[in-house]
Amino acid sequence: MDKRVNIAGEGGKPFLHIKCVVFTWDKTLKILLKKKDRQGCRTFPEGMVRLDENLDEGVRRMIFSVTGVKTMFFRQVEVRDRASATDAEEKKIGSLPLQRILTINFYAIIRKEELKKGPDEELYSWHGIHSIPKLDNEDVECYRKSFGKIQRNLNYDPICYYFLPQVFTMAELQGVYEQILAMPMNRGNFYRKIKGYDILNKLSMTRSVALSRPSELYQFNLQKYFQGLENGLAKTW
Missing domain, CATH: 3.90.79.10 (Nucleoside Triphosphate Pyrophosphohydrolase)
Known part of the structure; x- marks a missing residue:
């Protein structure tokens, strides 16, 4: 006890x-x-x-x-x-x-x-x-x-960082956002907004999936990510 x-x-x-x-x-x-x-x-x-x-x-x-x-x-x-x-x-x-x-x-x-x-x-x-x-x-x-x-708190806490593995695809990041916000997102619009935050590092390696072209891989740039969260990632979804 x-x-x-x-x-x-x-x-x-x-x-x-x-x-x-x-x-x-x-x-x-x-x-x-x-x-x-x-x-x-x-x-x-x-x-x-x-x-x-x-x-x-x-x-x-x-x-x-x-x-x-x-x-x-x-x-x-x-x-x-x-x-x-x-x-x-x-x-x-x-x-x-x-x-x-x-x-x-x-x-x-x-x-x-x-x-x-x-x-x-x-x-x-x-x-x-x-x-x-x-x-x-x-x-x-x-x-x-x-x-x-x-x-x-999605724009103020490192929520996505703790949900995702250290290395992830843009589709995985979008999936987390879609489920948290309970709304589908256009792939191109999501990509542009995330790129606008400037919080990711694009890696030189890719991940291959059967019958699909290789997916680009990313990591959070932790310094920029946490700096952005201090004031809130400004763009709304």
């Missing part, structure tokens, strides 16, 4: 509970879900913050335990304050009676290429965002807010 952390001092005894919507890119956007509970619903990775760690350390520990990944990008989405735990929550975090739980929701992005076997991996599976299985109402809202924050 996880150690628990008292964040309110003597008498109050609230506890920090983390829930995280973990995304990756595998030809489509996917999320990580735990196997069905007794109500037939899936849920996101979650757990209590330990006494010897802060919030960021708790998120990293939890994601590592199910993916084996140490390099990730994550953002806090919201904090929910409840006076007491529900019966289902008490079963998840133990029998200790709680007066208050603060649930902090995060989203995280990890690269598919870095996935390894985590100690709790067998309890989880990946699902495309267009074929998400049954979630309870709270987790539906958690996913909606997490994905909405990714959409809003």
Whole structure:
């Protein structure tokens, strides 16, 4: 059982509970879900913050335990304050009676290429965002807010950098943009906008695909990319 952390001092005894919507890119956007509970619903990775760690350390520990990944990008989405735990929550975090739980929701992005076997991996599976299985109402809202924050912050956070491998094609980059923004894009227009940002380095090598001409390969120019994100990549989609 996880150690628990008292964040309110003597008498109050609230506890920090983390829930995280973990995304990756595998030809489509996917999320990580735990196997069905007794109500037939899936849920996101979650757990209590330990006494010897802060919030960021708790998120990293939890994601590592199910993916084996140490390099990730994550953002806090919201904090929910409840006076007491529900019966289902008490079963998840133990029998200790709680007066208050603060649930902090995060989203995280990890690269598919870095996935390894985590100690709790067998309890989880990946699902495309267009074929998400049954979630309870709270987790539906958690996913909606997490994905909405990714959409809003696309021009301000290194979201595409963490979704894509180190080397990628323009079509792969366009695919990430199309799924995040939920809109198809003209190939030529997308290429011109991305080139206008001046955030990519074109490589001399290409990638061959059967029955197709070789695709040019790119990398992010990290200095220009992060400089552009500081003020927001200006062109709208």
